[in-house]
Amino acid sequence: MQKVKVIALVIITLISAFAKSSSRELSPEEIAYLDIKQLAEAVELYHREFGRYPTNEQGLGVLAQEVFISKSCPCKKDKIINGLPEDPWGRDYLYLSPGKNNPEGFDIWTYGKDGLPGGTGANRGGGNWGELECGLKEQHGFQAFFILLILTGFGVSLPPYIAGVFLAYRKGNSIEKSLVGYHLGVLCYFVLLVFLLAVASVIL
Incomplete structure (x- = not known):
């Protein structure tokens, strides 16, 4: 259970850090x-x-x-x-x-x-x-792109994670033990992957 808390904290920290950076003052x-x-x-x-x-x-x-x-x-x-x-x-x-x-x-x-x-x-x-509107859309385009990637990552990884938890629980594991394992790695992999893709799209 401690592993779940740590990994969840890492993901939440990454997302909240981006949210704070995107809520900047207007130009x-x-x-x-x-x-x-x-x-x-x-x-x-x-x-x-x-x-x-x-x-x-x-x-x-x-x-x-x-x-x-x-x-x-x-x-x-x-x-x-x-x-x-x-x-x-x-x-x-x-x-x-x-x-x-x-x-x-x-x-x-x-x-x-x-x-x-x-x-x-x-x-x-x-x-x-329309000139200023185009400029505004360009500056906020990355934020929408990032949110879309995060939602895609969760959408792809949540079904196999839930299925993994269910199968682990069916084998007689406790609910805490069922929450960790290979399926948790899949969830974290996809979420962190899309976050890194979003960051890379800005750097490159």
Whole structure:
């Protein structure tokens, strides 16, 4: 039984260590993507209420102003959002309607760290036409891949492990002795194997 506890502890430690490393702080690019997504949803709500998008003169600021938003009660005023966020580099998000990238709707974007069009890396910027979303998916792709591998490892190894425990118990072993043996090695092998594959995919 002590062997089971030790091996289980090793597996749990490996998985929890990865979970902690994956729950890092968001990068500026990820924060920008989430802000832009929230602002775009607020603009769409404004469109549903008023039948049009905010004008370029109104800009995104109108979303944080008290406006009449209830058709059933014209006297009711409220804000669509409580306040406008700045981009991670301390500048206002930019707005254009109709947009150059979304001619049927609107563009919301940031130019990135340097505040200038173009650039690469942190200076690349992006908007609600998919660039930041692609970057976010790339950064989180490994986490989904790792979870898929772990689930695959458990899915493959648990049936033979359970069968091994059952057969060992049928032979008259105690439940504690039935939990260890060749079948436990199979379980640990597959779980550790997929973990190492995930790590190797990042290193290589």
